[in-house]
Amino acid sequence: MMKRILLVVLSLSGWSLSTCLLHQYHYVPDLKTWTEAQSYCRQRYTDLATIGNTEEMNQLINTVLSAGYNSQVWIGLYNEINWTWSDGYTGSDADFRNWETNIEKEPNFDLADQFCVSTGAHGTWFDDQCTFPICFFCYSGSQMNPDFVFVNKAMNWSSAQGYCREKFTDLVTVRNRAENLNIQNLMQSNYAWIGLFRDPSFYWSDQSIFSFTYLDQVANHIGLMNVTCGVADLQKSGRWRFQPCETRNPFVCYMSSPVKEAVKRQVVKLGMKLKDSSVDLNDPAVEANILKKLQDRLKENGVSEVTVKWREQPDGKVFQKGEDIFHKKNRKKTKL
Template sequence: METSLYLTLLISGFYTPSSCLHQYHLITNYMNWTDAQSYCRAHYTDLATVDDMEDQNRLITSVSSYNSWFWIGLKKGDSMKWNWSLADRRFYREGETEFRNWDTGTPQNGNCYLMSTAGLWNNTSCDDQHHFICYDGKQGTNITYVLIQENRTWIDAQSYCRQYHTDLVSVRNQTENTEIEKKISLRGLPVWIGLFLDSWRWSDQSDSSFRNWLSGRPSTDQGYNCTLVHSNHYFYYYSKWINHPCDYNCPFICYEALQLKRQVVRVKMTQRDQHLNLRDPAVQDAIVQEIRNKLKEQGLPADTKVTWKKQPDGKVFHKEEEGSPKKEEEEKKMKRMMTKREL
């Protein structure tokens, strides 16, 4: 596709934070949770930690040939902590996971959270049934917040959002809170959001908030303090998690931490065709291909994966205002760079 664009890469915008890829290893020896933890720490990194749905899918793939329950590294702790269902750390800027908009007298009893039509948050039992809001961050959709007018428990609402969209909605700031409030105000009913309270902790001390409980779990049975996952796709509990007594003997999944580097590049575009729809997935794919070609010129491997990083408002592109200090400074940088090399 002819994108009718001039692309200029701001090479000064590169940075390379390291990230961790979890490589999972199936261990078919039957052990209790504690012995499994010791084995994984001796031979790999630790019992399996799961950061997000990508991790979850890789973990299930690693055990798909073996029909059983498997220990992973999640164990019940002593203190409660607020978490967001959407566990991707790249989604949040500093301080955004701590935003709250409590109603008067909140929080009280109950581990899952609702937003009222006034935009205020209340907690209640996760087994209650309410409408809910999904966040859709998939490339190619213009819809960020999706109101689902079905009564479901919090866990079932989470599963629905992950299946059809991205996850239950996270609310990172007052602007997003107001936007979601407007979406539900005409309905007159509170909705589930992605905030939950639990005491479960990962064996490697990771702060991952990702959970994938089976509906009705975790149970409150005393002593059911460790977590199992099942690999058989013929059963309704396929890939879901249950809590179970830790002294039960099961095979288990270890993980090995592989260090990767993620490179983020700021792209500045001059658009020749003002009618070009930059939200069109085909247009975005064509731009990505053009960027990939330019990155290859800068020495990146040919098989480098290139994806869009959405802004906090859910958009990929922001129009830069004329005469802004930031724009003027970047133009100066680009003039200096262009004297050295034509991109």
């Protein structure tokens, strides 16, 4: 008997409930640096746009396109660049770099996935994907008096680091041009790992956890910058890339959804025909079962941030028979 009632309820059509995404986006056409855009968003909205999933990414794209703009906009993404030596060396000459600048402008952070450094046969350095298997340089002895060793084994950067720490002291630290020339003279391959690396360090302006990624597979020239800032490129399906933070772009802010700040109520009226007239829809057990089925159906349709509750009538009941409603309307008309 109960199953028949539920089938009647689930066969109903023409009703709906609406909900809001976590973020509501606002396109601002003013040209500002990333920091200026961040201040603007924090003053007038919540922050620069944070994007946590594909649905929000599509919402941001639609927001910008509907404003008639289809190029690059600042979002709240930024990347900190902090090069570190594997052995932890931080002396005054720890900042020595010999980046390749002729053939390619390095470091170019290609594919937004290059966090380890290799040296080429000519002694210039490249940022590379840490998973590449290439030869590497270790050193033995102390930091101040190292002996460089070329290891003619192809490993990814992490494996090379472990090998050097087990067999020698660590991956090589290169502190000046003399030491760089020393490892160049020992080179027996086109490329080899050295001990320089950095963490991914992707962040959102509002300090949300960086979990969803939509990074473009392009070069991101970071040069000597310590921080680069993220844009969504509408000409490339909104894919993210990094630019100098001093660049002036329009931008997208977000405001937290009202779903998070206040309860949005919507009344949906349901009409049902019972195959068994003896069933009491106002029985608490019956109400609870129908409610559960409605909630399950919402989840099946991708609506998860909605709670369904019955709205009681003044007499304390949820359901009223059609004939009772008809008589009440007639009584109201008679009074008028």
